[in-house]
Amino acid sequence: MKMKAIYILLILLAPALAMAQYKGKINVTPLKLEQKGDSLYISIDINMQDVRVDTRRSVELIPVLTAPEMEKALPAVLLKGKSNYHIWQRKLTLMNRKERLGYLQDAPYTVAKGFKSKDERRITYNKVIPFEAWMKDARLDIRKDVCGCGNPPSILEVSQLAQVQLEKIVVPYTVTPHLAYITPEVEAVKRREMSGEAFLDFVVGKTDILPDYMNNPGELQKITNMMAALRNDPAVTVKGIVVSGYASPEGTLKMNQTLSEGRAKALTDYLVPKFDYPENLYTIAFGGENWAGLLEKVEASDMKHREEVIRTLTTVPAEINYRTNNSRKKSLMQLAAGVPYRFMLKEYFPHLRKAVCKVDYEVRGFNAEEAREVIKTQPQNLSLNEMYMAANTYEAGSPEFTGVFETAARMYPSDATANVNAASAALARGDTVSAGHYLEKVETPSPEYDNTMGVLMLLRDDYRQAEEYLTRAAASGSPSASRNLEELYLKLDNIRQLREQDN
Template identity: 45%
Template sequence: MKRNIQFILFVFFALCLSQAAAQKRPYSGTINIEPVRFEQHGDFLHIEINFITDGMKVKSVRSVNFTPQLISSSDTCNLPEVSFKGRNEFLAYERTLAISAKKNADLKKPYAVQRGYGIRNDTLRYRYVIPYEPWMADARLDIRSEECGCGETVFMNMQTVTDKVVLERLLTPYVVVPHLTYVEPVTEKVKNREIQVECFLDFEVNKVDIRPEYMNNPVELTKIHTAIDDLKSDKSIEVQRLEIIGYASPEGTLAVNKRLSEGRAMALRRYLTARYDFPRNLYHIVFGGENWEGLVKALHTIDMDYKDEVLEIIKNTSVEEGRETKLMRLHGGVPYRYLLKNIFPGLRVAICKVNYDIRNFSMDEAKDMIKKRPQNLSLNELFLVADSYPKGSQEFIEVFETAVRLYPEDEVANINAASACLLRGDTLSAERYLKKVKSNKYLPEYNNAVGVLALLKGDYEQAEKHLRTAVKLGVAIAEENLKELAEKKANAIEIESRRGNR
């Protein structure tokens, strides 16, 4: 019985408190807050909220105020408030506005002041824009609500509407990540190489003996010594053949010039055998005869009177038909005398070709050799050294660029160098290398590289054409470049669309 009495008293007391609270509330019905937009767009932050009233009616001397607030860990910003006012409160507000207008007073303006008397069933749309600042990136949107009456705040509450601002996705040009593949060069079983040194030796007229101190001979002979000494000092090199070619200038009879060219070649051999311990059977003498080929090359590098006529005679008149005689008679011998003085001395040349083999190297030896004598490495060895480094690393790229410097006309070297350049976005060098490729245009690696080059240059049609060819030829990685192409095209369209909408 006692417990029943206690329960009845508790329920009665709660009802009394509820009625008292209801009597203190400034309004009847409900006001719901609905977040619509809290988003950064360009340089501004957009705040959109709906205040939805359902059977709301504010008492005459009461008001309900809502203040949106931006709150972050470093800053706070109050936005203009929304106020629903009862009859007397609304009239008092209008009087305050009138007085402020007459006095030109600086009155802080709310977003909206609404009549709260009379039952309301509608939506007030709050739409506000402020300049975006970096601290707002982690801000939340709160609403501070105050229920006021008789000049005092009866009740205050804080409500989080949304806890994160939606940041605009800033559109920047999509950066293509190229996917490259490389051609492995054919392995050389024997690395056979050849160097050629041209010596413009000075001989006394009609003499074939080499005088080491005569005129410019010290400089010219030093060129041969330097080349041969360099080879002999390298333990990985074995000289296989020394070929000496002697040439004479065209003046004089063919028989005399043949004798001079032979004699000069033999003289150079005697000179070298006296100074080096190569077996005599490594020396091979070639008699070049009259150096007409050298004359044509020299004429193409100079300007002289009647040059075209001289070249025409050389082209269309054989030596047996009197080529030299025609040159001597041309324009009274003027061009011939010029040749005799300025060109012919440089045609009395001896050429020394040294043919040699280089042994093959292990990976560790090749890595060491590339720092000392990279010219001793084959293309395949250079490829394996590059492949030992992470793709795209500085060492990886540098090895392929070294390879193309050593083998500038090799198409595989140029394809690989172009691919390495594309990894670091060097389209100018890549294009220069790819232009040297003539016979290997059907290589899948070539088409992949050309496709990537076109993609980086913005030529999407050519990029797709070559990349699809690479896929057909078996380069699976070209599929990744086609995905990059799709991303780049979509990004370009979106950027253009944004620009058009501004």
């Protein structure tokens, strides 16, 4: 009798204990329980938006098909408190490949945050399972384990889905992509570099700068503007300034080096008194004979003998070959009786003599709110992680959200993380063309890359490739890929139904 009294007391206390685990109301609305051919289609709307789960607990919602003598539990929806959610994330991260594959075989339908978060906690539960004969008498219950600690689950009241009447006309299914973004690594020290070129005019044979001579005012202004912008930025600490002089190829290498270093020193002497940087931050260097600049000008021109000049510039070494007594310069001078060389000497060589000022500097770190403002005017000062934080201050999928990821890809054009995230942002607004361009730049695949490629192929109606990418991503532990596979199979089944309907 005493045990019976305890049991009755526990039953009476159960609702109160459940309420202690979470606050708010879980609203479950049946949308579909429909057999078509050899499949059973299940759709439920679960609204947990106002629910707050105790930080150490979780709420498990288990859809169960129930018939008089048979039942079948479907993958659960988990709503986790803050500590419980982070513990689950860590466990998932630490799983090896074998453990992850085992987890995926019995994984929940989805895991949602049961605490204050921008994440959507209104879930449309879509499931397609093989239809069995006993299911014709089944109903759909939602059972809940209110603490996730092994106590017997209680039944959450819900209408019987078998009574729902649905329109029988099959309409094209619209895929809902589930996109995954990569959190970039934190950049401990943000080292940056900024360069400016000045094509200065010097009196023949001289290395001193005349600020008012020919084009010098405008050329010097380019360098001083760059230096002033860095000096006036409180987030910047300059670590070094390298001033390099480049020469046109005529004359001897020794003479070119002497002139170029002299001109680089002249530019340094011009800059030192204008900015309050110590002189020991400056380094003077000889950049070399500017063959690259010459090739660029020839390729952009329609000069006579253009192809022969390009071939000489790209195949003949600049250094003298003492065995053959030949060099790039000598070959150019002998080409077509020297006509193209004399033309380049007059038209192109003066523009090859330049000074390059390269500033090496560090930028302090920014929090999310600061990064949100900095990206508007000085995106080069942000790391990818700071841009990611800034993006997440906006609503997912909004123009501002996608704009940040596009800026990140523009500032870090060869970074895989930047391009995968930009591709996901493009797909969020249905832009498959931009997404394809971003993904073409990724050389190192990842689960997020495979998921994004899978979504791209799915939206391009390339279902075979979509399945390959999404299956690989799901096997690597991507929950988004698993949900996209569900979307793929729903789409394929919808196509089959539309064909049957048309026939």
